Amino acid sequence: MCLGIPGQIIEFVHETNQIAKIDVNGVRRNVNVGLVLPDGLKVGDWVLVHVGFALSIIDEEEAARTLKFLESMGQEFKDELDELMASQIE
Amino acid sequence: MKFVDEFRRRDLVKKLQDQIAELSAGKQFKIMEVCGGHTHTIYKHGIEDILPSNIDLIHGPGCPVCVIPMGRIDDAIAIAKSPNVIFTTYGDMMRVPGSDGSLLDARAAGADVRFVYSPLDALKVARDNSDKEVVFFAIGFETTTPSTALTLKRAKDEGLTNFSIFCNHITIIPAIKAILDSPDLRLDGFIGPGHVSTIIGLRPYQFITQKYKKPIVAAGFEPLDVVQSIYMILKQIADGRCEVENQYKRVVREEGNIHGLRVMQETMELRPFFEWRGLGFINQSALKLRPEFEAWDAEVKFEIPGVRVADPKACQCGEVLKGVIKPWECRVFGTSCTPETPIGTCMVSSEGACAAYYNYGRFSMAAQRRNIQVSDIPVIGEQ
Incomplete structure (x- = not known):
């Protein structure tokens, strides 16, 4: 639960509930973007996602770097991705 | 060597390695990494192996799964076993032992315990099961607290009355202060947490430099x-x-x-004190829901035992969490306490110092220098 995973904003899903669809390594899931919306979040931006919430906006280079680092973690990252895949945030 | 292979900027590492050796020459330094994520990186990537032996990395209390006291696990299990309850939790908490088994054991015994990726998934479980009481086991430092806070606000907005939160959120600053005030340990500096700092920023750390005169670097x-x-x-x-x-x-x-800070403030307030595994009771170190959110507070909705439970005698998680002993110095490390059969919390979470050391650190050159012997986990069913 402590990993911050980078994902790219694909579309905004629900304005009031502050939900956006992100792409993490090909996995597309809904997350809450309430913590970063006031910073001017837009489609195409990269965010660091933690337990279904975008914690901060990061640049593409940082996203790629973080993803590479997470992949080096092996099983722990796979487990986290599995949990994300099971997520059904509305 | 694994470490160098996984490093992309080898030249930079070499340069830093030389500079660290030069700066620390002839002196002993104790540096604490507060966050469990850093502990994991240190062992997984063999960082001890590239540091001079006079630099000692001390693992701090920043693994939320590790510092939760046994009594709160018992409380969680009591809620999970209440009639008509679906108890939801992050996967990491499932195997943490309480005084009479874990949440996983409670599930095996018939309780409806489900793991979720996000508190918003728990909210969906509540929406889909309106005839049940759905409780979310909220744990973690400031990294996860805003997520719980936003979920709580949404539950209130939706008028979802069958959802509640068992709030165990803790705050990092009082724990760092407790460690600085502890007579057991003399530290020279701190590697500050990364994700927690994303939420709280850098200002709350100023007391460490001003009052205690220790440097801290958020990493x-x-x-x-x-x-x-x-x-x-x-x-x-x-x-x-x-x-x-x-x-x-x-x-x-x-x-x-x-x-994030604002939404935490809106929904939660400080508890007068809270128990931390290993560190004991720390004043104003944890959060509970504000009275306005009482209808979503599992501690109000359910009767919980609230009994303080001492750690098992053999377990030395407390000393590990305070940095007083290293994982391998614990009596039960790697023998009766392993990631498969954990006795203490530090062996449960992959960010716990004991699990990180068991999985990676013990194979490092630093460990070989210490010449320790750790037996492998016996495989169940193998003779």
């Missing part, structure tokens, strides 16, 4: 980040400076995440 999670932050701490000491520095500027902003 990222890659091996290079950790090595660089160690260099920055040593450089401060060599220069006679004592500051809060930010190595993780790529993500952490000086002021933190104001929206």
Whole structure:
């Protein structure tokens, strides 16, 4: 639960509930973007996602770097991705 | 060597390695990494192996699964076993032992315990099961607290009355203060947490530099980040400076995440005190829901035992969490306490110092120098 995973904003899903669809390594899931919306979040931006919430906006280079680092973690990252895949945030 | 292979900027690492050796020459340094994510990086990537032996990395209390006291696990299990309840939790908490088994054991015994990726998934479980009481086991430092807070607000907005939160959120600053006040340990500096700092910013750390005169550097999670932050701490000491520095500027902003802080403030307030495993009771170190959110507070909705339970005698998680002993110095490490059959919390979470050391650290050259012997886990069913 402590990993911050980078994902790219694909579309905004629900304005009031502050939900956006992100792409993490090909996995597309809904997350809450309430913590970063006031910073001017837009489609195409990269965010660091933690337990279904975008914690901060990061640049593409940082996203790629973080993803590479997470992949080096092996099983722990796979487990986290599995949990994300099971997520059904509305 | 695994470490160098996984490093992309070998030349930079070598340079830092030389500078660290030069800055620390002839002296002993104890540097605490507060966050469990850093502990994991340190062992997984063999960072001890590239540091001179006079630099001792001490693992701090920043693994939320590790510091939760046994009594709160018992309380969680009591709620999970209440009639008509679906108890939801992060996967990491499932195997943490209470005084009479874990949540996983409670599930095996018939309780409806489900693991979720996000508190918003727990909210969906509540929406889909309106005839049941759905409880979310909220744990973690400031990294996860805003997520719980936003979920709580949404439950209130939706008028979802069959949802509640068992709030165990803790705050990092009082724990750092407790460690600084502890007579057991003399530290020279801190590697500050990364994600927590994303929320709280850097200002709350100022007391560490001003009152306790110790440098702190908020750091990222890659091996290079950790090595660089160690260099920055040593450089401060060599220069006679004592500051809060930010190595993780790529993500952490000086002021933190104001929206996150605001939503925490709106929904939660400080408890007068809270028990931490290993550190005992720490004043104003945890959060509970504000009275306005009483209808979503599991501690109000359910009768919970609330009994303080001492750790098992054999377990030395307390000393490990305070940095007084290293994982391998614990009596039961690697023998009766392993990631498969954990006795203490530090062996449960992959960010716990014991699990990180068991999985990776014990194979490092530093461990071989210490010449320790750890027996392998017996495989169930193998004769």
